[in-house]
Amino acid sequence: MADISRTGVAEPSAAPGGTPQSDPAQAAVLRRAYRGEFLRFVAVKFSGALVSLVMVVLTSFFIFRVLAGDPVDAVVGDTPATPEQVAAIRERLGLDEPMGVQFWEYLRSLFTMDWGTSYVSDKKVTTLLWERLPATVLLTATAMILAAAFGTWVGARSGWRRGSTGEKVQVGVSLTLWSTPTFWLGMIAIVAFSVKLGWFPVNGMHSTRGVGDGFWDEFFDVAHHLVLPALTMAAVLYAQYVLIMRTSILEERGNDYLTVARAKGLRDDHVRRLHAVPNALLPTITLAAAEFGTIFNGSVLTETVFSWPGLGLTFYQAIKIPDIPLLQLLFVFFAGTTVLVNFLAEIFYRFLDPRVRRSA
Amino acid sequence: MTPVLDIDDLRITYHGSRGPIPAVRGVSLTLDPGETLGLAGESGCGKSTLAAAVLRLLPPGTEVTGRILLDGEDVLTMGWGRLRAVRWARASIVFQGAMHSLNPVQRIVRQIAEPIVLHEGVERAAAEDRAVELMAAVGLPAWRAKSYPHELSGGQRQRVMIAMALACSPDLIIADEATTALDVMIQAQVLRLLKSLVAERSIALVMISHDLSVLTDTCERLAVMYAGRLVEYGPAHEVFTTARHPYSEGLAGAFPTVGDTAARRRPRGLPGDPPDPAALPGGCPFHPRCPVALDACATTDVTLLDVRPGWRAACLRVPATKEADV
Amino acid sequence: QDDGGKKVLVVGKVGLNDFEDLNPLDSGWVIQGEINNLMYEPMMTWGQKDYAPAPGIVEKWEFSPDGKTWTYHFDPKAKWSDGKPITSKDAKFTLDLIKGNEVLAGSETSLVDPITSVEAPDEHTLVVTLDKPSGIMNHMNNFHIMPEHVWSKIAKPEEYQGEPGQPTSGPFTLKEFRPKERVVLEANKNYWRKPVAYDELVFQNYETAEAAVQAMQAGEIDFLDSLNPEQATALEKTKGIKINRAPSRHLDMLEFNTGAQTRSGEKLGDGHPALEDPAVRQAIHHVIDKDQLIERILDGNGTPGVGLVAPIFPNYYWDPGADKVEVSAEAGNKLLDDAGYTQKNGDGIRIDPRSKRPLSFRLLYHSDRPAYADVVDFLVTWVKELGIELKPESKESDPLNKDGDAGKFDITFGAWNFGPDPGEDYEYYTCDRGRPEKAEPTGLTMAFWCNEDFDTLQAAEVAEPDVTKRGQIVKDMQKIEYDQAPQIVLWYDYALEAYSGKWTGFGTLPSSGGAIARQQSYYGYAQAHLVGGDEGDGGDSGSSTGVIAGAAVAGVVVIGGIVFFVQRRRTVGERE
């Protein structure tokens, strides 16, 4: 009885789910559906990244303004200041304002991209950031490219040849590198290759005495300085990439499609190169992105040991003082970049990997 | 006429972490062109191992003895280059579980075309055209060519696998539990498709399953394996209905015929548990579970005995039943 | 020395990173001052012989009997690096500028405050009138005068960052300024005194002393200061490097919280009350074996500390002579017993009879100075003999200073670069500073110490225009401090400096064995020259070896790759 009344209710008309194969229009329908889902995915991830960024910004304020106190001493230098000077400095830095006002100022500074001036110089900290950024990019990118290229290559091979002596050696080397304190490795490298052998400059990015004025003179000078820090920094990253790639390959290796590929008559290294590696690379991207933050960790230590004039060194210098506005900006920069990279990696990954293009 | 597949006294032993596992223990089989053979047996009896051995796809370190002739050529002794040439061109495999047998990040057309490019040296584009034709043959529309495996349903994926298996016009297709994971209705669809394609192109088919009724429906001949050995081998329908080996009989009984009043409210099965290949009992390996075991069964290792030409069973009782039959 | 025949002196610096600007009128950091001193000749400078005020741009000067009117006569030869003459107008401009600018005046209060007027009756004469006599006018704090024709156009002089190419009065001009990295000075070819004997002076930053020492060992730099004893030893052993061990004006000390309170007597912070008693402080002084510390920590590179003035200032240095506090636990214990600290608790720690608290003091030390950490070990061990306990606490410099300002400590470490003018330095030990007005942290009050006799002397010292008389007063002040012990100066450590054997002639201050770097003058670098005159040397061959090494590394990688490949080929069969 109740049933009958319910039969009258109009139902959504049939969706083409029943007979899917024969309708070419469905390709378009599906594509549209996937695209919609992709956009929704992007939106979700984007809002997540946004929340993360907001958290970064808040954390930065909390850590450096609330936890860390009054940095006047850092500003005045070696010679002591009079109370009047101190007051003047506090006023100039806005430190005499109540926390709420400081927070408001802070928020405003975010939107105007005006992060204030460094405590130790009268320069804008953003200027300092831009000045030091290229050196960091050069170093980290070199290290990353080196590490990623060699790491994934070696990782893929050792994963593929699991149990072989070569694999054991590779994994052993990687684990050892992973366990080595970066700064110590740098110290040892300097002593061995610069001081004792004299192959590379001790530190810095340019020769102390200046080189010729030509582009190539400078290029080789910088490249020469780059070798040790880049290798030092690459060591840990390399280990990471080897281990990540190896794991991905191992996960991939158990899959039947590789047996199928072999059964089709592909030779072993084609199976690896055409099937296993591309598929294993995809999860590697996400994993590598998740480890992206460690690059900054490494850059602080490496740049410090090698006096490489990048952001890591700037951060270290700012700690020593501590130069709060600079630290604040660097913190937001490091964390923000990491958040962004992860966001992009997720999107990119989803874009690349058809397996996850559809969440259903 | 050379048989497509001629296996002689094949023995395969895995050397895993748990010690040697004799997965296949002396199997001999021949298959003529266009012939269809069903290979049945419960889990772990060595069916997939046997299939993989045909293309020498076993993991390194596996011990293989005996002889496998593919079109008269011994697979076990051929060089790697020749082996690669033979794989897929002579015999192809439709693997257990299509979900994992397709590369998830390659478009299916590319995967179907891959062996064509490899073995016939044609251009990618031409091979892909052929792939689309093959897809049509298995009932997949051309617009699906650019799909990724996860965009397809289970049945469609299995069709892709079949298209792929047909790609190089092999003489032999081995379908290892090609339909087990599918729903009944889809299973019926795929089976019918496979059957017609194989018949159309007179390809020999080895079909592996543990479902005797499916095999009986699809294949001319039936081979039942138990603990790495063939225990019965004969015409499909006869083996299914009047099995001479108690194991085959038990297995057949597990699949009742709807409408058969004898089976109504009377499920049948074998007592006991499947054997552990690493620790097989002495004598006839089936005797601990055998409802009609003789004392001799515990000590005599029975080999295949003729029931009648083309029908053999590995049971001590075979001659007796044969008499009774007469 | 370098390519193209350019002669370059490369100086390694640890701490070039502390500042980001080079404002000659506002040098908060020693290194800033050092660099500015190389570019700007002061009106009067510190005599190289004994730190006595000596002519700079000003040839000679005199003051009126009441010490309130000072007349300076400018050297007519003096000119800016752009060729324009340096006149008293420039000086007047600069003094007026400082006086009228709050920020700049802030760092020159003792100079600027007493000035009532500055007149330049002619190009070569400057007359400064004061409202009270001031000893500073003898050297005017080494302050730099700026060219009016340039600086009058600078809108915000306090924000001047240091720009290359600006006219200077000293031996160098600024060529390149990369904050935190590198400062390049170019020899001032128009220098009106003797121009320097090389072309460029580079200050290269190093994050750590170690890095700099390694660069020195690798021949990348020619000069390096602020070495620690091990580094000096290490460099001494390196071929072609020479070491200068020279007494300096730097000292390390212990400071006591002598009872932080405001002027109205309100208590500040949480210092231990027993430290208000000079007997306790002096008792501690008795167990500190400065010679042993110098031997063990500094490897002998230092002299035992007395007062704030280091022995390199003969005019001001006070030698305690017979009054010297002897190293004797016995004497210390007697002092404490006599002062009534006779009771001990179960752990053998003396009890303060007034507050009933055991004599257990917190000792703050800087977490980034390992030498202090080692001194702490000695102190803890030594004071135990007095029945006193020390509880060491390490802190970063910044929070440590903050605790110091707030009086939240018992004993802390401190360091000081004295002078050369005693006036400002001793200002910090007057009651004005020791007793802040309000009960809140004020910044840089020292031991919260207050002694009226000392204050009287300080007032007299500041106002004494006669250099010798002033010296005597300063000595008397030191004696009071030594007796009262608001702080215990541990040592005056030596400046340990290394220079390349290719260079020589560095001018030390004082000339009889002083430091080369961190001077308040330009002698150190300006007098240097290459050994054997003009002969430039090809520098190190680092870059070519580097290329070779790079090629070698690449080679190894390539070979490794080939080996890998070949090996894989061989095993390919087994893996299919």
Added chain:
Amino acid sequence: MTQAVVPVTEPLLSCRDLGVRFRAPGGRTARAVDGVNLELRPGEILALAGESGCGKTTLARTLLGLERPTAGEVFFRGRPLGYRGKDLKAYRREAQLVLQDPTGALNPRHTVYEAVAEGLRIHGLHHDERERVADALSRAGLRPAEKFFMAYPHELSGGQRQRVVIAGALVLDPTVIIADEPVASLDASVRGEILALLLRLRDELGLSAVVVTHDLGLAWNIADRIAVMYLGRIVEYGDVDEVLTRPRHPYTRALVSILPDSPVGEPQILTGEPPDATQVPGGCRFHPRCPALRDGSAAAVADDCRRTRLPVLGEPGVACHLRARPA
């Protein structure tokens, strides 16, 4: 025992207008169960059959109270099922679940004893625990029970594991067992044994059971009645002998037809994929795949098939426009 209390005619477990919806990805709604009326009589074995994804598992779980219905109600002994903790707990002493995959259904870290005793412990029945466990195990065919007490699941064969799961259900003396594909993951040769066990339990203990399966042969083997589901609805419901030998719904007919030696002649293979619960067609849910519509034998009611919804099947019968109006 229990049969004496409950009159034979009154159903032990039933449901009325049961509906379960899930939120599916992409903001869609999956109507997994969409209007089901069902009755389980005491001592009866009811088979629930149908293609993958038609809602069998969901229905079974809802009957057990593991899933809360979004519409309709479940009745046990005539009373609506409560979803408060206490009510559910009481219900769960009476209705037990047997899952498809015995390997997964046993915690690999628990011994057989612990696995079987778990139900007793949850319900605080500490008295005679050992005896009860032993009894349940031997009733499930694991004899001597003590031999298995300390075994871990991975030391047992698949059939033995399923027996342990059944013993775990029996230990609480339930009246109803709901078995979701109880033998699907077992080896063919041991399947029969487990089914025989279920039959025996019914005969000996008077247990009622709902057996979810996609294998009609299995239903033929043990069930008394069968309900064939399609897309969240029951399309045909009746005695096994009746439904499987003379299927009336085209869907049931197709299912039966593809069996080997099928009693209905020519196999009718349905084209297309299994239906999607997020996209339920209007009219008769089966119409897009209906062979009767396709071959024209249902031309008379074709319009109804496409437009008119069928009433929910309340008692044995068939939900088909073709059968509703005998042609």
Added chain:
Amino acid sequence: MSTTESPPPPVPADVIKSSGSERPQSARAIVWFRRRAAFGAFCRSYAKHTSGVIGLVVLLAIILATVLAPLYTDRADLNAATAPGGRMESPSGEFWLGTDRTGRPILTMIVWGARVSLQIGLTAAVIAVAFGTVVGMVAAHYGGWLSWLLMRVTDWFIVLPAFILSIALVVALGSASKWVIITAIALNSWATTARLVRAQTLSIEGRPYLERTRALGAGDWHQMTRHVLPNLMPLVLASATLRVSAAILSEASLAFIGLGDPRSFSWGIILARAQAEGAVSYGAWWYVLPPGLAILALVLSFTLIGRTMESVLNPRLRDDR
């Protein structure tokens, strides 16, 4: 890395029979017996991993050396005032690894420093893992906005450059005391565990045996304590082991940056001191190499142990060593 159920290791088949025939054992005794057997099997399977065994041996050696330190070294030697050696002595029969500038024997420093490094590493790891486990389990079990929030925070912590955040925290808190360092490190490493635990909890909760338990009427508590947690523990343990090595490295790096208590003798501090005292340029390799190698050895041993445990417990990585 996805992790799957870790079935207990294979137990010899005869166990069933033997325990069956000797009936009168108490349930508790049987459980203990089974646990011992399982543990034995775990050990056997662990022992097959050479690298894991090496890691374990090294770790045990380090721990032994640390625990026995008072027997063969004198803590007073580390007091600058009572240090026995001369200035920067190179290794000799008396001082195997030489001395620092105040005459402290480096070997003694390293041996006592191991205590600090281990203590900081272990404490930070334990705090991080405990916290991470709770967060992960709560997030997995309760779902809804709480879970969403927890996972956002977790992801955030995973993504952030941990070392930078640690530095920022220590700088902000102003003091580099042991607890500040521990907090800073722990705060930065709980998230990995939380994510792992959440994934694992979700996977365990999705297992049929939990469904069965629920069908039997079990409540949350029963499910968590009887099923989820025991299945989680091995993995958490393996994860904790890996956390320790990360924590030790973080501590050393922080100390090197200058954030550490200079009077303690953690290995990072020793290296920082060596750097500050000019040991490298002095050529005092005995001051620079051993602490670094010690860090390397300890971190590596924890890593090897953790990885081995992971691969023993995770069948996917297990197939063949």
